[in-house]
Amino acid sequence: RGLLAHCEREGLGLEFMRLVIIGSDAWRVGEHRRLVALCGPGTRVVNSYGLTEATIDSAYYEGRAEGLEPGRMVPIGRPLPNSELYVLDRHGEPVPPGVAGELWIGGAGVADHHLNDPEWTAERSVALEPGGEPVRLYRTGDLGHWDAEGVLHLLGRADGQVKVRGHRVETGEVEARLAARPELAQVCVTVRRDETGENVLCAYCVPAPGEVADARELRRHLAEQLPTYLIPAHFTELSALPLTANGKVDPGALPEPRAEAGPERYEPPVTxxxxxxxxxxxxxxxxxxxxxxxxxxxxxxxxxxxxxxxxxxxxxxxxxxxxxxxxxxxxxxx
CATH class of the missing domain: 1.10.1200.10 (ACP-like)
Structure with a gap:
């Protein structure tokens, strides 16, 4: 993302690249299209997916993501050779195409165990029987679904579901709606407790170059598509999202929501x-x-x-x- 922003800011292109592989974090379709625009027609752009416990990459998607909403995640595609991907329900059974489930990784790349951590190994890596034969699988904690063409789509984290006003909310759904806005380059939606102790959604927005994040307009946009409880209580504009050492967004490093700018001059009520x-x-x-x-x-x-x-x-x-x-x-x- 840093390279993408730098190239756009400096007016540079990536036409000289023959192969670009994106990894480490989930990419939105809008970001992917911006990257493709910087590359030449002969550049292969690949989105990869995987975890350390499965020897890094287990799936790949090579395409231009046509027909997908800008705020959605780029598909992670199909398994690499010697890798297996399963989308299972809570009973460990495979779900049909179009139905969301939790993503599990199998194959030669899955590690036997976490060193000196048997509890973690027991929780995340188990032998299941999706289809009859016992297979050693690693539980990713990610949600996804297969489409009719056999392409795997990532939906977000299973632990990204939280309760807001009694409703189970997937923060990734709100992020996707905001990320579709052309004036926003990056978005992160988290949950914090307000002064009453209730969970509220907070949106952190990084504007695209030359743009601003208008909280009022963003609320109106979301109100046209989502129920009230999915509208963030706070919108905070940032110059960049804080990242971990691995280049992923670090929710714990996000600042407290800032008060939004109010009107410049006071007009008293009259009627x-x-x-x-x-x-x-x-x-x-x-x-x-x-x-x-x-x-x-x-x-x-x-x-x-x-x-x-x-x-x-x-x-x-x-x-x-x-x-x-x-x-x-x-x-x-x-």
Missing amino acids: LYETRMAAHWRSLLGLERPGLRDDFFEAGGSSIKLIELIHHLRTEFNASVPVGRLFQTSTLHG
Whole structure:
């Protein structure tokens, strides 16, 4: 990703490359297309997948990822020679094409054990019988599914599923929707606890060169596609995502969500309705003096507080307002 950003910034191309192999982390289709654009028509671009415990690479995909959404992950394709890939359900049974399951790796590359760590070996590497014969498999912890052509698609981490407001959420789904936005170069969505102890989604966005991450516009975009509980409570713009020594995004190194920029000048409420609504915002959001241009979400509003706001509109103003409308007109004036 660093090379990609450098080439785009300096106006450099990679036409001289004969083979480019991408590994180490999951790539989104949008990133993949940017890389392909820098390479010449004679350059082979390969996406590889694997784990250390399976001697690094176990699968590969060579293609231009046509017809796939920009925010989706590039397929990991088919197994390399002497490697085996299984997508299994929680009972260890293979799932049919199109059905998500957990990815397991078999074949000659799978290590016998973790040195001096029998517990880890017992948890992650077991002998299963997907199809009748016992095979030694390594549990990757990744989710995926086969398509009708026998190409394997990665869906994210099995442990990336968390509960938000009682709903099981896959953060990768939110990341995919945001990564499809052309103004964003990189995205990471994590879960943090708010002041009430509830889980909330937090989005960290790295804008593409010359672009900005407009939190209000991003919320509106997500509100058109996802239910309310999948809309991040916070959007934080970063110049780059923190990485581990292996080049993967390090969620633990992400900063606390920053307050988003508010309006430049204060406009007081004028009408009776605006004054009554401002009083409710003062109580609900803890604002000292809500102004007409204040944005509900930028002022600290969350999905849960949005439900309270809808209830308030119904009881005090006898108004039934759809959730999507509030995402579109989220200022006090709106």
